[in-house]
Amino acid sequence: MRDVEQIRIRKGITVSELVREMDACGVLGAGRIGKAARLLREIFTDSDYTVFLTLAGALVPGGMRHIVSHLIERGFVDVIITTGANMVHDVIEALGYRHQIGTFKANDDQLRRQDIGRIGDIYVEHQTFRSLERWLYNLLDGMPPKTLRRIPPSHILKEIGDHLEDKNSILTTASRKSVPVICPGLPDSILGFQLWTYGQGKKLVLDPLGDVTTLVDAVYEAEKSGIVILGGGLPKHFGLFANTFRGGVDVAIQITMDRAEPGGLSGAPLEESVSWSKAKSEEKTVSVVCDATIAFPLIVSAALD
Secondary structure (H helix, E strand, O other): OOOOOOOOOOOOOOHHHHHHHHHHHOOHHHHHHHHHHHHHHHHHHOOOEEEEEEEOOOOOOOOOHHHHHHHHHOOOOOEEEEOHHHHHHHHHHHOOOOOEEOOOOOOHHHHHHOOEEEEOOEEEEOHHHHHHHHHHHHHHHOOOHHHHOOEOHHHHHHHHHHHOOOOOOHHHHHHHOOOOEEOOOOOOOHHHHHHHHHHHHOOOOEOHHHHHHHHHHHHHHOOEEEEEEEOOHHHHHHHHHHHHHHOOEOEEEEEEOOOOOOOOHHHOOHHHHHHOOOEOOOOOEEEEEOOHHHHHHHHHHHHHO
């Protein structure tokens, strides 16, 4: 055992210095933030690691877009596993539309009349999704019909990234850096339903098993495996379960607001993953109970510094 160190702050303290103080403290949420930054630094600095980043929740609307694309650009992330919604919001930003600051105390009937959708205290105009649909249909019309008869979702997302002109786009950066963006639940998004409506008039068949092959190949090729889980849900399970083919990940960091008591995966502590061979040991896992838009910038800043 060691003593709990009291956190010391001073004028001009840097983010990385503050997180080191939290790590030295070693307990409760501060200790978990410190451990997460330490483990993140390990997987970022050891080239033997294949790094999987999973995204769930309102991360792109919530301001995390540039952080994710920056990590891809710097070569710190090898595979993205995400919800469809986050990629939808990445694309509409790339097309020139913006998310706006709203309020949790909104009059939602009024917002509906104004053609505005609400995500917590974030507003987005519905016209952005109509523009996305037109842009997407033009893109699909330009692709060879034979390609669309059996296409993994990641290949469609790569095509989208190839045709966007925003250097800050997650999909554009991932395409340029040859980082696969795997979206196991793509149909459960506005983009997924737009693909479905397109397919009612023209031949378009998604092949999700093709992305399973891409993911498992990355797992098998990894000398060491590290995973960073933002939120939970399907991306978390998809990334962890694929790693059972190698006996589990070597390092796992999770940031979630969900609780463990209901037994759902999103709130399950990573220690539980060891029993399923999703993670190799408890020593190099940490579950941070915090809003990812707070904790992720802190641990990334500290790790990169």
